[in-house]
Amino acid sequence: MPDAREAYRDARPGDHVIGWKVDRAQREELLARFPATYAKAIADHVTLKAKVDPASALPAPVQARIVGRADDGAGVEAMVVEIDGTTDRPDGSTYHITWSLEQGRKAKESNDVIRDKGWQRWDTPVPVKLEPASFRW
Numbered sequence: 001m002p003d004a005r006e007a008y009r010d011a012r013p014g015d016h017v018i019g020w021k022v023d024r025a026q027r028e029e030l031l032a033r034f035p036a037t038y039a040k041a042i043a044d045h046v047t048l049k050a051k052v053d054p055a056s057a058l059p060a061p062v063q064a065r066i067v068g069r070a071d072d073g074a075g076v077e078a079m080v081v082e083i084d085g086t087t088d089r090p091d092g093s094t095y096h097i098t099w100s101l102e103q104g105r106k107a108k109e110s111n112d113v114i115r116d117k118g119w120q121r122w123d124t125p126v127p128v129k130l131e132p133a134s135f136r137w
Contacts, residue, residue, distance in 0.1 A: 001132065004048055004083060007059035008090040014053030017137050020046045020062065020083075020130030022097060030066075030128065036100035037077045042107055043099050046081050046130060048089070050108075050137070058132035066097070066126040070110070070119035075102025078110035080119045081128065094119070097128075107137070 002010065011018055022030070027043050036043070048059050067087065068080040077099040080087055087094050094114045098107040 001060040002057050004059045004062065005090050007057050008049050011049050011052035011056040013051060014056070015136065016052050016054040016056070016134050017045070017047055017050045018052050018056050018058060018134050019048040019132075020059070020064070021133040021135070022046075023129035023131060026129045030126070033126075034069075034079070034099070037071060038075055038100040038102040038105075040101045040103070041099070042101060043079075043097055045133065045135070045137075046083065046095055046097055049091070052134075054134055056134065058134060061132060062130060064128045064130045066122070066128050068119045068121040069099075070096070070114045070117060072113045072117050075105040076109045076113045077101070078114060078119075080114065080121075082125065083130075 071077045078096040081095040098110040
C-alpha cells in the first residue's frame with residue numbers, strides 16, 4: 001500500500017473517497033467518552049482525498065491520534081486527527097473526523113470550520129484506530 005502522500009497523488013477522479021474508517025467498536029467508546037454536541041453523530045472516517053476513482057489505491061495503515069477539537073457553535077463539530085505525526089493533509093487542509101452535525105449542516109463543512117475558526121489542541125492526545133478504506137459519502 002502506498003503512503004498517504006502517494007495515495008493522494010496517484011488517485012484518479014471519480015465518485016469515491018479514500019482515507020481511513022474509524023474502527024467500529026472504538027467509535028462507540030469514543031462517542032461515549034466525547035458525546036456528540038449536535039443532533040447527528042458522525043464519527044465515521046478521516047478523508048485523505050475525495051472525488052476519486054473507486055479503484056484508487058488505499059493509503060497504508062497509519063498511527064493516528066485525536067489531538068484537538070473544532071466547533072463553530074452553530075452545528076459543526078470535528079475532532080482534529082494527527083496521522084503519522086502530522087495534522088496536515090496533502091491538499092493543505094487538516095486531517096479530522098467530523099464528529100457531529102446539526103440538521104442542515106454537511107460533513108464537508110468541517111474543513112471550513114477548522115480553517116476559519118481554528119481548533120483547540122488537547123493536552124493529552126487520544127489514540128484512534130483507523131482502517132484504510134474507499135467509500136462513497
